[in-house]
Amino acid sequence: MNDISGSQVDLIREVFHYQNRFEGSTMVFKIDYPVTEDPCFPGLVKDLALLAKTGFKVIIVPGVRENIDAVFKQHDIDSSYASTQDSPVRVTTSEGISYVEMAAFHIASRFMTSLSGSRVDAVIGNFVRARGLGVINGIDAEYTGVVDKIYTDSLKRVLELGMVPILPCIGWSPSGKPYNVPSDEIALAVSKALGAIKLFIITAAEGLNITRLTPKETEDLINTSTTFVRELKLALKASQAGVHRVHIIDGREEGAVLKEIYSNLGVGTMIYTDEYDSIRPLHSKDLPDILRLMEPFMQKGILIRRNPEQIQEKKDDYSVFEIDGSIRACGALHEWGESQGEIAAVATDPNYTDLGLGKKIVGFLIEKAKKSGMRRVFVLTTQSQDWFESLGFKESSVDSLPEKKRKNYDKTRKSKVFALELASIQN
Numbered sequence: 001m002n003d004i005s006g007s008q009v010d011l012i013r014e015v016f017h018y019q020n021r022f023e024g025s026t027m028v029f030k031i032d033y034p035v036t037e038d039p040c041f042p043g044l045v046k047d048l049a050l051l052a053k054t055g056f057k058v059i060i061v062p063g064v065r066e067n068i069d070a071v072f073k074q075h076d077i078d079s080s081y082a083s084t085q086d087s088p089v090r091v092t093t094s095e096g097i098s099y100v101e102m103a104a105f106h107i108a109s110r111f112m113t114s115l116s117g118s119r120v121d122a123v124i125g126n127f128v129r130a131r132g133l134g135v136i137n138g139i140d141a142e143y144t145g146v147v148d149k150i151y152t153d154s155l156k157r158v159l160e161l162g163m164v165p166i167l168p169c170i171g172w173s174p175s176g177k178p179y180n181v182p183s184d185e186i187a188l189a190v191s192k193a194l195g196a197i198k199l200f201i202i203t204a205a206e207g208l209n210i211t212r213l214t215p216k217e218t219e220d221l222i223n224t225s226t227t228f229v230r231e232l233k234l235a236l237k238a239s240q241a242g243v244h245r246v247h248i249i250d251g252r253e254e255g256a257v258l259k260e261i262y263s264n265l266g267v268g269t270m271i272y273t274d275e276y277d278s279i280r281p282l283h284s285k286d287l288p289d290i291l292r293l294m295e296p297f298m299q300k301g302i303l304i305r306r307n308p309e310q311i312q313e314k315k316d317d318y319s320v321f322e323i324d325g326s327i328r329a330c331g332a333l334h335e336w337g338e339s340q341g342e343i344a345a346v347a348t349d350p351n352y353t354d355l356g357l358g359k360k361i362v363g364f365l366i367e368k369a370k371k372s373g374m375r376r377v378f379v380l381t382t383q384s385q386d387w388f389e390s391l392g393f394k395e396s397s398v399d400s401l402p403e404k405k406r407k408n409y410d411k412t413r414k415s416k417v418f419a420l421e422l423a424s425i426q427n
Contacts (some may be wrong), residue, residue: 022261023055025197026159030187030234032063034204035251036107042114044202047257048164049118057159059194060122060166061187062107065090071103072096082136082144087230089133092143092180100143100180104168111166122164127151128186130171130179145171145179147186150193184234192241199238200260201231202251211269212355215239218271228269235271246271279364282318282330287311289327290320293347302383303345304413311345318345319364321357329357333365336402339375362391370422377422380415393418 029048035041052058068090072079077096081088092100105124112122130145148171158165167190171181191199205228213221218236222229228248235246249256249268259267282290287308297303311318314334321329329348335341343365348358369377378401379388385395396419398409409415 019054019262022197024057026057026059026194027051027198027200027261028059028061028187028191028194028196029200029202029257030061030063030183031200031202031251032204033066033107035202036062036110038204038252040252040254042117043254044251044257045111045114046118047255049115049120051257051261052115052120052162052164053118058164059155059159059190059196060111060164061183061190062104062111062166062168063183064104064107064169065183067103067107068100071099075099080139082139082141084136086233089136089141089144089182090180091139091141094143097143097178097180101168101170101178104170108166108168115164120164121162122166123158124166124168125154125158126170126172127155127165127167127190128171128181130173130181132173132179143177143179145173145181147171147181147189148173150190152193155190155194184230188234188237188241191238191243195242197244198261199235199243199246200257201234201246201248202257203228203231203248204250204252206250213269213271215271215273232271235269239271239273242273244273279319279321279361282311282315282320284312284315286320286327290318290330290345290347293327293330293349294345296350297347300383302381303347304410306345319361319368321348321361323352328352329361331358331361331365333368333377335372335374336405338402339373340402340405341369341372341374341377342405343369343377343379358387359391366420366422375422376419378417378419380409380413380417382413382415385416385418388418391420393420 035044048058048060069079077099079096080091082091108124112124115122127150128147129149129151131148133141133144133146135141155165167186169181169183169186171179173179187199190196215236218232218239222232222236225232231248235248238246247260247268247270249260253267256267290311291308294303294306298305314332317332317334319331320327329352331346332344333341334344343362346358346362366377378396379393381388396417398406398417400419401409401417
């Protein structure tokens with residue numbers, strides 16, 4: 001007896017899909033310092049090592065702000081900040097820069113040591129050329145710098161050897177002068193320079209939700225949010241710089257990176273600029289996928305049973321909701337004459353209920369009906385009346401159905417009729 005469930009098979013399919021899609025791609029991991037102090041840290045590094053072993057090009061940029069604070073406090077080094085347009089930056093004095101280097105290379109070495117435990121080679125290198133930030137609002141930032149250039153050729157050579165580059169928060173001028181460069185800025189610059197397909201911002205803060213945002217939605221959220229503003233600003237900049245997907249995840253969650261890479265649903269928050277989800281017409285090759293979606297609902301009697309031939313016959317009536325190449329919802333709009341259409345065969349993957357796919361696909365079908373000149377859409381339902389009422393449908397009578405549909409009505413099923421007058425909906 002085979003004990004593998006259908007959901008496990010779907011997960012295996014997803015893993016192979018994403019492995020094939022992203023293998024050989026460059027991914028940058030900006031990891032906040034508190035994550036390195038959490039018990040989850042060894043597991044996180046093991047997962048990064050696994051990615052490197054299976055063909056991903058992994059770059060690590062450790063955050064060290066809290067560690068620098070601790071080192072400064074331990075050695076009685078004063079720390080002050082200068083305000084910039086984006087956020088305050090630490091003023092690094094000639095006395096403080098050596099302690100910044102100490103803190104930065106200590107954390108970078110921890111990553112290298114942990115990776116070596118998984119038999120993955122890593123390199124801590126001078127991949128960042130920096131220049132001084134200068135005088136900000138009358139304050140000399142001294143040894144605080146900004147990224148002037150990323151040495152991409154050196155990074156690419158390391159990556160081609162299957163090694164993991166680790167970039168501490170230090171950059172050097174052409175003359176060899178060290179500068180303290182914010183880790184967020186280094187992560188952004190290296191993502192842009194190497195054309196990274198993904199940037200991960202791995203944090204240790206409560207309240208991350210499974211959310212999918214466009215850059216515009218991210219910008220709106222920055223203006224209204226009081227949490228994760230730094231992470232959202234970095235994500236927005238990365239998206240605007242051409243990184244297709246930026247993920248903000250809680251690094252303390254077991255396997256969070258793997259869940260985000262290898263599943264449609266993922267964890268945390270994703271800001272995307274490529275085509276992540278879309279509603280499109282049904283293709284013949286999609287029949288097995290939508291039948292698999294519909295089967296649980298047909299077994300419960302929520303949907304009437306349909307076979308591949310029946311769906312193929314009315315293929316043009318069907319639409320599917322696709323997420324990253326996988327179909328997660330479907331629905332159909334059947335025209336019955338008299339300017340009326342029936343919304344039918346609405347099914348969603350139960351794992352994606354929180355994303356509101358059913359509501360989205362019904363909304364799409366309503367717009368399709370309006371564009372086709374229909375004045376009314378209706379549904380026949382035995383168990384979903386509350387859900388359709390929440391979408392604005394109102395109970396109606398069988399007599400209100402078009403004549404062709406009345407003749408087709410299954411009296412033994414005793415479905416209730418709910419309708420929506422399209423003229424009442426504002427464009």
